[in-house]
Amino acid sequence: MPGKKKLIIDTDPGIDDILGLLLALSASAEEVEILLISLTFGNIEVKSCLRNVVSMFHILEREMQWRREQGRPEGFEALRACPPIVAVGAEDPLEDQKMLGDYFHGVDGLGGIHATHPHLTPKETWDHLFDASSEPTVIDPVPSGDIASPKALAHRTFIPSKRRAHEEILRVLRENDPDTVTVVAVGPLTNLALASAADPETFLRAKEVVVMGGTVNKPGNVTPVAEFNTYADAFAAARVYALTSPSPKSTVPPGESLPPYPESLSKQLTVRLFPLNITMRHGMTRGQYRKAAASSLEAGSPLAEWVSAFIAHTFRTIERLHTGHVGDDVDLSLHDPVCVWYAMTADDKGWKPTENSPEDIRVETTGQWTRGMCVVDGRNRHRIDGDEEHASDHGLWLSMKAGNRIWRMDESPAEANFGEILLERIFT
Incomplete structure (x- = not known):
């Protein structure tokens, strides 16, 4: 029987982000352990992301109490067994001009719900719990065996962190065995880029990084060639993808401000990319x-x-x-929940990458019209056994010792009925 999946979810909630979080939190305690929810700007400003996550936990506390009163199973075992840490991260992209997705998600990220349904938003002021300049807040974990107690659940469904999100990512990876924690990134990759720049070897302890981002040879959803998350911080995406390369310097973008990766690293990062090509098919x-x-x-x-x-x-x-x-x-495309579902069910043989994976997928960072574009070499050319630029290989696209190695996911076991699976998990 497959073991419990340990997850970090890096997110910018966001409507489909919230659905993805609810999907993960509704899992059984044997399926999933959510160690960290790290927040980034993206769909909305990061402070609004925090309010949405806190509101979600507030609603889940009320929901579980309501279910108890109704004599129904509480559900959300993964949440009750292990309340996740929540950490606030990047407010801005590394280099690019900031763009938000509030034109779709609403200014508050949830369609204006805090104004139209104020009774569903917690009245408490939560900012101080995440303020590194204030006194530390100690929140004891829920006692084992007491997870069903209403008192144990009251404001105990998450643990606020005063550390920055990228610092928490590194802490979680450092405190768990290598290759046991999957990072699910469903927003711009800024937090991941900051973590990998601060301590590349600790970041490489991740089992794999599951990315909702990009589009390959298909129209984008924010420009004709770019998907939103990759466009929102193209430099961050390029830096994270570079860690999949035998030679990260071959694809790290020029002119960015983070320090270069070391010349030699202990291993290459495994990235599972879920571009629009597959997420648009799950609705x-x-x-x-x-x-x-x-x-x-x-x-x-x-x-x-x-x-x-x-x-x-x-x-x-x-x-x-x-x-x-x-x-x-x-039809609402369930971009982010698909990535969460993969992380929960990665052992299912129905998940398949493209036949030619891993692919050398690179992110354009400097083009006037092509920022955030995923560039793939589709030329039928012989590979070159070397790491020096060849006259016929500008950019080291053909080198066997350079370029990225991205596993682009192409098939899922739930394409036909994923919406029904998601809804049943959340409401049953």
């Missing part, structure tokens, strides 16, 4: 959501009320932005 329709949430919503579920509020905004936004999407057929 949830308005009709599917309505059917799955109806009974919980009618019965008074706090979680169903909260999710329904921001999901309604999302489906309306999709109708406005895309022609031909109306009524119950409006």
